[in-house]
Amino acid sequence: MLDMPTKELIKATIPVLREHGVTLTRHFYARMFTHNPELKSIFNQGNQQNGSQQQALAMAVLAYAEHIENPGVLQPVLTMVANKHASLGIRAEHYPIVGKHLLASIREVLGDAANDELIAAWAAAYGQLADILIAQEQAIYQQAATQDGGWTGWRSFRVQQKVAESEEITSFYLVPADGGVVPDYRPGQYLSVRVMVPELGLMQPRQYSLSAAPGNAYLRISVKKETGATNTPGGMVSKVLHDSIAEGALIDVAPPMGDYFLHQDRDTPVVLISAGVGVTPKLSMLEYLAKTQPARSVQFIHACRHGGVHAFRQRVRELQQQYPGMNSTVYYETPREQDVRDRDYDRTGRIDLMAIAEYAIQPQADYYVCGPKPFMQAQIASLKALGVDAQRIHMEAFGSGGVAA
Ligand SMILES: Cc1cc2nc3c(=O)[nH]c(=O)nc-3n(C[C@H](O)[C@H](O)[C@H](O)COP(=O)(O)OP(=O)(O)OC[C@H]3O[C@@H](n4cnc5c(N)ncnc54)[C@H](O)[C@@H]3O)c2cc1C
Ligand code: HEM
Known part of the structure; x- marks a missing residue:
């Protein structure tokens, strides 16, 4: 547990993190990769180049400072991070390296504003977060290694x-x-x-x-x-x-992991909402449901640009024929001439849950959303406007930073 003065010092850095958080995390990554270049092959260099990783870490540090009085609200995010870390083979011995560069970066970026007391407060906070993540990651590794056919690492x-x-x-x-x-x-x-x-x-x-x-x-x-x-x-x-x-x-x-998965223990309706390649985890869920829970009601709602990029069209059609509980609604944003002829879609434009709420919103349903970030934000806004409880909305972001319900 952090003491009161430590928490106050962390809270005092909120304005500077809001303003300079990305400068801090950019500095941190540049510093860490200069001193520990071996870590470059663990980190996604695409996310470094497009800036999303610096943004994700800055938002995480800020969120932590903002919720220092009630860190329990961050548990779902920590579970997501622990799964991502474990999938990438992050081990306890990596934490002191990251901690050293993070604290040095706070000192270097904040300059005179970072005295020894403030650095000590952040060291305590980092240590606390690290302990939580290390414990969660160890549990994930243990589970991955001990199951039939399991392993850890590559x-x-x-x-x-x-x-x-x-x-x-x-x-x-x-x-x-x-x-x-x-x-x-x-x-x-x-x-x-x-x-x-x-x-x-x-x-x-x-x-x-x-x-x-x-x-x-x-x-x-x-x-x-x-x-x-x-x-x-x-x-x-x-x-x-x-x-x-x-x-x-x-x-x-690396072994299968992740905190976004079908609730197999429920028999309530399932609404699967995706765009583009976001269809992939849904296909696993759909195949599983068709095989094991054919009585469970499923709405499959998918959007893509046109027929040329409509993946798994045939497979979803087959599943629909075998699976009495399933209903499918496919949107093409810009159908081609041949798509209009073949009529392999149900609606034109983007997914509009308001317009199909009559069947897309069901009592006690779980909603699994996956696609580009702006798409997910739009679907979450619609689901909330339609009265869906945030606990029932499950999301996977195909990048860094996640999307909060
Ligand atoms: C949990 C999870 C599940 C995923 N599941 C899938 C899946 O099932 N199928 C799938 O295809 N993908 C999936 N992804 C995404 C996947 O991990 C990769 O991110 C994706 O394949 C792109 O990786 P890449 O190396 O090809 O692109 P990268 O080289 O990493 O580039 C990423 C994006 O950034 C852009 N970019 C690169 N440099 C710059 C720059 N300087 N400025 C602006 N933009 C830039 C690129 O054009 C590209 O669109 C998933 C991601 C996560 C986190
Ligand atoms: C308390 C310490 C740490 C915190 C709070 C933290 C937080 C985060 C967060 C928020 C993400 C983004 C997750 C996402 O949105 O996908 C992330 C990803 C990641 N973290 Fe950590 N992390 C910590 C320690 C470490 C350590 C010690 C390492 C090991 C070197 C590490 C390596 C990574 C990597 C490789 C990613 C994926 C980034 C990418 O490839 O884009 N982290 N972490």
Whole structure:
């Protein structure tokens, strides 16, 4: 427990964190990577380049300072972070390194405003957060290692098959190179893979949701190739996976983890809301539900740009035929001429939950939302406006920083 004077000192830094938080975290990362370059291959350098990781850490530090009197409200965020850390192989011995650079950065960025007392207060606060995360991560590692087919760290998997699901999404069927079994997981969870990125000369990890139900002899992920735009470079790891990892190749895989998963113990309605590649964890949930809980009511609500990028269209149609409890609503933002002819969608434009509330909002339902951040923010706003309890809204952000309900 932190004492009162420590808490007061932390609270006094809130205005400066609000104003200079990103400067602080940018300085922190630059400092840490200069002194400990070996950590570059653990951190997502794409998130470093687009600034989202600096932003995520700054928001986390600020949120911690703001909730210092009641840190319990941060527990869901810490669970998300502990899962992400464990998926990336973060260990207790990494904490002193990060702590050293964070405290030195506070001193260097705040200058005269950071006296020894303030640094000591932040050291105590960092130590407290670190202890919570280390304990949670140890429990996650323990669970991952002791289950059937389980492991921790990186395990070599062979790409058994690559299947194009749309013009930009390809599935990878991964089987253990050691011939062992694959572990169970919860529908909705993700794993990390790591590959060599030639332009960085570094191994780079990324998370991918498992896109098939548990219980197969393989783990399946489905990856969108991030092609970039005029002033935005394409995605590094998705490019390597699409272009350089062929069938038969070996790839490093961390065990399934994550705090976003279907509540398998409930029998209440499920509403799955996604856009684009955000469909992947939903497919795992849908396959699982069709197999094990066919009486459970499911609304599958999905949006994509047009038929060319509509992944898993055929699979979802098959599942709908087998699964009496399922109803599907697909939106195309800008249907092509052939889409209009084929009529593989139900509505045009973006998902508008208000317009379909009659069937999309159901008593006692759980809502699983996944897609780009602005999309998720819009869906959460609609769900809340429609009276849905925040406890029933579950979200996965395919980047850093999450989205708060
Ligand atoms: C829990 C979780 C689950 C996920 N599940 C999936 C999934 O099932 N399928 C899937 O395809 N993805 C998924 N992702 C996303 C995935 O982890 C990667 O982030 C994604 O593949 C992009 O990685 P990349 O290396 O190709 O792109 P990166 O190189 O990391 O770049 C990321 C983005 O930043 C942009 N960018 C890079 N540099 C700059 C710059 N200087 N300025 C502006 N923008 C820039 C790139 O264009 C790209 O869009 C998931 C992420 C998480 C956290
Ligand atoms: C008290 C200490 C720490 C806190 C509060 C913390 C907090 C966070 C937060 C908020 C995220 C973003 C999660 C997300 O939105 O996806 C994150 C991600 C991450 N953290 Fe930590 N962290 C701590 C310690 C560490 C340590 C010791 C390491 C090891 C070097 C580490 C490595 C990472 C990595 C690699 C990521 C993923 C970032 C990316 O690749 O984009 N963290 N952490």
